[in-house]
Amino acid sequence: MAEKPSNTMRKTTISLLVVLIIGASLVIAGCVQNQPGVTASTPVKNDTLQQGNYTSNATLVAFVDEAVAYAKANGKEKALAEFNNPNGSFVRGELYIYAYDFNATTLAHPINPEKVGVNRWNETEGDVGPVLQNMSALARNGSFYYPLTYINPAHNRTLESKLAYGEKVDDTWWLGSGIYTGPVDQASGNRT
Numbered sequence: 001m002a003e004k005p006s007n008t009m010r011k012t013t014i015s016l017l018v019v020l021i022i023g024a025s026l027v028i029a030g031c032v033q034n035q036p037g038v039t040a041s042t043p044v045k046n047d048t049l050q051q052g053n054y055t056s057n058a059t060l061v062a063f064v065d066e067a068v069a070y071a072k073a074n075g076k077e078k079a080l081a082e083f084n085n086p087n088g089s090f091v092r093g094e095l096y097i098y099a100y101d102f103n104a105t106t107l108a109h110p111i112n113p114e115k116v117g118v119n120r121w122n123e124t125e126g127d128v129g130p131v132l133q134n135m136s137a138l139a140r141n142g143s144f145y146y147p148l149t150y151i152n153p154a155h156n157r158t159l160e161s162k163l164a165y166g167e168k169v170d171d172t173w174w175l176g177s178g179i180y181t182g183p184v185d186q187a188s189g190n191r192t
Contacts (some may be wrong), residue, residue: 044141055094055179057145060165064143064177067097083108083175084116094154095179101173102140104132110172111153126150135166139174143167152180159184 065088071079082088083097090097091110099108104121106112123129131148138144146164151157160183166176 005128013064027147040044054181055106055150057163057165057179060163060179063092063095064097064165064167064175068167068169071175076169077107080108084110084113084128086110086113094152094168097177099173099175099176100132101137102171103138104129107173117140135164136174139166139168139176141168147181148178150178150180155180 042070067083069089070082074082078140083090084097085091088110096110096147097108098106100106100142103119105119106115109115119129120131120132123132131146135144135146138146144166145164147176148162148164149159150162152162154159161181162178163181164176164178168174
């Protein structure tokens with residue numbers, strides 16, 4: 001005569017069966033995968049891009065504030081002459097002041113003097129037109145930050161992320177400057 005299984009044995013068998021079913025379900029669903037261990041990548045040395053040499057946001061804002069104060073104290077004509085001077089007091093390392101009216105006409109640009117007097121509202125190269133349209137609209141309200149990508153002449157013309165800061169001088173024009181904030185991921189076009 002066969003013995004009847006005990007309640008304990010029955011519970012153990014059911015528990016084991018449930019665990020096996022759950023385990024099989026997880027494997028089938030792809031929740032448990034056999035993956036290699038995560039390894040930390042070693043940073044790649046890049047001699048042309050030196051993150052530690054970037055200018056701070058506070059320095060950028062102080063620079064533009066100083067230029068606006070100079071323009072208000074000395075008048076538009078004298079200020080524009082100083083802002084256009086590549087050896088003037090408003091060209092410091094990567095920082096320089098540029099000036100535009102609210103229709104995106106370049107009033108001062110010490111790095112690209114050929115652009116002075118040029119209306120860039122509809123310029124398509126590098127999305128300059130739309131960028132200046134947006135910046136001009138923001139400047140009408142006082143001051144602004146504007147992120148963009150731009151070629152950095154100090155780093156072998158590498159495309160980098162840049163943060164522009166601008167400020168309205170009066171109802172006819174505004175000033176700006178920018179700082180490079182790091183390399184752009186060339187493959188995806190995303191800022192890093």
